[in-house]
Structure formats: C-alpha cells, structure tokens
Amino acid sequence: MKSDRPAPDLPEPLAQLVDAHTHLDACGAVDADGVRAAVDRAESVGVGRVVTVADDLAAARFAVDAAQWDKRVFAAVAIHPTRANVLDDVTKAEIERLARDPRTVAVGETGLDYYWPGKLEGCADIVEQVEGFRWHIDLAKRLRKPLMIHNREADHDLLAVLLDEGAPQTVIFHCFSSDANMATACVEAGYILSFSGTVSFKNARELHEAAKLVPDDQLLVETDAPYLTPHPYRGAPNEPYCLPYTVRALAALRGQDPEELALAATATAERVYRLPWN
Known part of the structure; x- marks a missing residue:
C-alpha cells in the first residue's frame, strides 16, 4: 500500500507478541528476503x-510459501468474501490443499462484506458471499482449524450463518469493529475477537466500549498491515512492527498494564493457532 506519509518510528518493545492477522505480501514483502526483513523489524x-493472511488464491499461495521461508511466519488461507464469485471447483480444491499445509493455522479471511456490493466492480453479491462463507465454514470444520472472519456491516447475518451451519470449534473475528452488543454476542458464543489499529482511533467510540467487554482469553491483537495503522500514525504504511502501538492503546482503554495485556494476547494466540516457539 502506497502512502505519502513516512513509516512510523519503531515503538518501545513489549512482551513477545503475535501479530494475529497481517498481509506481508501487501506490505511489499514478496520474497524470502523481504519476509525475513519485515519479521526482523517486528521481532526487534x-x-x-x-500470521500472514490470504484474500485471494495468489495470496494464499504466497502465505504458505512465506511460512516455509521463515519459521516465525504462519499462514491463513481463504477467498475474501468480496471475491467469493471466483470459488469454482478448481479454486476450492487449491484452497483446501493449501489449508491442509502444516504451516497453515487458520481458514481465512472469509465471512460477509455488505459494504462493497454495488460499489466495487466485480464484487461478489450477497448470495455468492453467503455460499462462499458456508463452504469455508465446512472446510474449517473438516480440517479442525480456526475460522478467521471478515465482517463488514453484516453482524446479524454472520451470526445467523454461523448458527445455521454450526460454527467450528474456534472462530476468530479479525479486526473486530462492531459495537458492544455484537461483542457481547460473540463473547457469549465463545468466539475470539481480534483488535487492530482501529481501536486507537479517537472517533471509534462504539468500538472502545466493545473492547472493554472482551475477556483476556478471548482477545487477540493484530495489525491488518498494511492497513489501519494505529494513532498517531494513521494514514502511514503499517507493518507488524507497529503492533505495540495498538496494544498500548487497547490496554489504556481496558485499564490494563500493556505488558500484561501483551502476555495475555500472546497466550490466546498460542492456544487458538496452536503455535510453537519454533
């Protein structure tokens, strides 16, 4: 993602964190050297x-390759809901092959996006999105891997489809951006909520209230890089190394010590993704 703003400064380190959702390829880390450099910056x-996440077939192949190139990287693979209209039998077979890879820790990002239909040329319509979402739910259950959800303006229907299909054992709402009512419903269902840089935005008042309601053992932190760079660097290019800014903002909202929140989020990531320390 191109930006006229300079990259954020390196933050002060926190306890060992896991970026639960990023897009290394979109950050410009498109080969083994680029991946290593991005993760080196993050580890510093x-x-x-x-966890580098796919939204189309090329990104899914890249994610699994990146997880082979560097043992600090893990993959999540799926077709984004706005692209669900490409899910033919060949694409499904390839996504399933990649999802079975031992370095793939989740099926995602999948879900529903009601913002883009009618605005984005070629975007999957709602029926196509629901069909694609159902297929990914079934895949996650068959492989016994977490389901990573993209949700935009589709709270009610997402929960309804999960209820109708029967949710996998682990469901992760990536970049949670809904209100306190949705957060409560997700927590009660046992779902995991992952918070990105949006939680640091001053105008995200409903999200701030939602973030206070999530138990430590149902909470993840992520960058969604190169998007959603946390305050005060909003609009600048994002990378996994920026995650401590989000953790500190989230900790302030929740009245927690940042180190304690970092440790709790890492423990949740290790549990839900079954991560080794390599």
Missing part, C-alpha cells in the same frame, strides 16, 4: 511471530 520490538 517484541513481535516474534506473525
């Missing part, structure tokens, strides 16, 4: 492991 501030 305590972000010792990252």
